[in-house]
Amino acid sequence: MSIDPGELVGWYESAQRDLPWRRPGVSAWQILVSEFMLQQTPVARVEPIWLAWIERWPTPSATAAAGSAEVLRAWGKLGYPRRAKRLHECAVVIAGEYGDEVPTDVDTLLTLPGIGAYTARAVACFAYSASVPVVDTNVRRVVTRVLRGQADAPARARDLDDVAALLPAGPTAPTFSAALMELGAVVCTARAPQCGRCPLSRCRWRAAGYPAATVTKRVQRYAGTDRQVRGKLLDVLRGSSNPVTRAQLDVVWLSDTAQRDRALDSLLVDGLVEQTTDGLFALAGEGEIT
DNA sequence: ATCCCGCACC
């Protein structure tokens, strides 16, 4: 069982979304920035932030020179701000140690802050046309359905090899990977797949009568969690160009003071917030001279 | 109220 590259790529040529980071002339660094932003966040929310971002900071050195506080502010409400901190760290390393050029090979990319198995291969593939398997949750779902006939399955170490075996030889591998991701994102979706629009003539999941998922996935809560409190604290700091008092932070979460203290402490530990010598609080790197 | 879904660290 395999996936016909012609069917998949043929569909992609006409069905792909016009996303700004796919346009010609976008640099490897700018693709890397899009991958960081897309790690946890839907395309629609990333697009405006990415456009403003690359116009303001088109290169790693420009990003590094901006300082982490401005980077955290520009990240805005994309969520999971540790990604913004790691992106800034990544820019510092690339500007300082790699001559302002994004490394091309997967192993080197994997050593950079915030770059894991997915992002390393996405950058190597989409920025440098490397024939490496790019496995995100969309690809995993498509492969699980088409090849194994299951609605969904947890991630496995073997997924990388499975997808590598599907890649066509030659220069179409990156397009094939982009098309697999696109199919999972717009047709072979988790909840309401549009099987009537699927270009693939062979699919074990369809052949098996679309069996439902057997594994029940746990729900990610947000309301009332430390994540929500962290978000509110950071929102205060993003909105202020000078350091704020503890009291200004305290007012965002009055219902559970222990939780609020824990959230603030975790932001300090994560290096997203820092305390000034006079006891005020600011975005990390706020005082940096650039 | 539910969905989204990669990285780092345990």
Add this chain to the structure above:
DNA sequence: GGTGCTGGAT
């Protein structure tokens, strides 16, 4: 191998 991390859309 499991858990924590954001916030908007639906």
